[in-house]
Amino acid sequence: MPRSPTRPPRRDDVLTRERIVDAAVALLDEGGEAGLTFRVLAERLATGAGAIYWHVDNKGDLLTAASDAVVTRALQQGAQAASPRDAVRAVALALFDAIDAHAWVGAALIRAAGRMPMVRILEALGQPLVALGVAEGERWPAVSALLHFILGVAGQNAANSHVARTHEVDRTAFLSAVADRWLELDAAEFPFTRGMAAYLREHDDRADFLAGVDLILDGLHPA
């Protein structure tokens, strides 16, 4: 073996796209989108900032790749379901939990329009809808409604948890503060919002989320 015995190229030492993406996910989990920085990412991976650009196009590309990693993992569980309706529910709930655990994913997905992570979600929701018998012309509005509802509500919920966590209060206390602000609104101009304040304080996010999914599914008229 002519190769030098010192510093053999150990597999763990190589900088790969996968290692970069994993480190990016960790950074995003810790500090949100502001926490992902090429400098600290390079430090974590023990390289120079520029090295990362060999494996990744730019920050947007990295963010999309990180989202795709999270979404792929989330969609793997709950793959088998009894009915198409249960399949939609399982996908919705898996995404809800994934976005709750990785608060930055919601916003990142929206910016990743027709890209891979979104296509995966589209597919996971679309297949059961077809099985459910949704007519051809209604499929797009139906997946749209489901997709945006899921990302929107889950994103909002995750944002609430995240803000609460960073302000060192629990979720309930945070929602209570929002409810208090709502109750200070003008009674004539904002009757609905004021009426929702009490509900906001006590509601169960997960249960309401599933109720919303059912509401949309109920709106479909299978052929």
Place this chain on the structure above:
Amino acid sequence: MPRSPTRPPRRDDVLTRERIVDAAVALLDEGGEAGLTFRVLAERLATGAGAIYWHVDNKGDLLTAASDAVVTRALQQGAQAASPRDAVRAVALALFDAIDAHAWVGAALIRAAGRMPMVRILEALGQPLVALGVAEGERWPAVSALLHFILGVAGQNAANSHVARTHEVDRTAFLSAVADRWLELDAAEFPFTRGMAAYLREHDDRADFLAGVDLILDGLHPA
């Protein structure tokens, strides 16, 4: 009059929160969220960057204020409607158009959680829902579904228009390119998405948007 005749404090010269917000909206329209910078904002307003901080807390505050200005204007039109259902449709369409004209608003609203612009939308959607007879316990899931659908779809549509505009192709050409990418996907793994590709090329965003709103409204069970 003891006041010096030169440089009388003309009303138009004063730096007000309103003037700052208007300039911010213009900057955001021109260059998206990256286009809003305290330096160029200060230049536009012929002041120093630090002066803006006297009227505005920080960039997030400014972004929320800019969103609120756009939302308030959008909700003013279409205020009177024949039926509650028409009222919901009018609000939805007004927001769709406003977000299409100001592509940055969608994302900005989502980050403005329980804040003023969101409360305004909540109220504009909630009041007709109550008039529609939606039961107490269903009101929150119902507004949630509507709200997130509207912001999600409108935001997506605006992002598409915006990307198309900056890449100097028209919307149709851009959506066509996305459809082409979808058709390159694996047929066994992504049958639904591939099936939607043709639809994506020819569909009418506004019509589909309204169809989605109707779909959610149909899912409600008035008491």
Place this chain on the structure above:
DNA sequence: ACCTGAACACCGTTCAAGT
């Protein structure tokens, strides 16, 4: 082929100093 790290052209925010 892959990595280094200095350099470039920016950011948001603060703050002493002015009027």
Place this chain on the structure above:
DNA sequence: ACCTGAACACCGTTCAAGT
């Protein structure tokens, strides 16, 4: 009370130079 503008502590991205 309101504004100025330099200064601080950062950014993402590029690129000559290394191995």
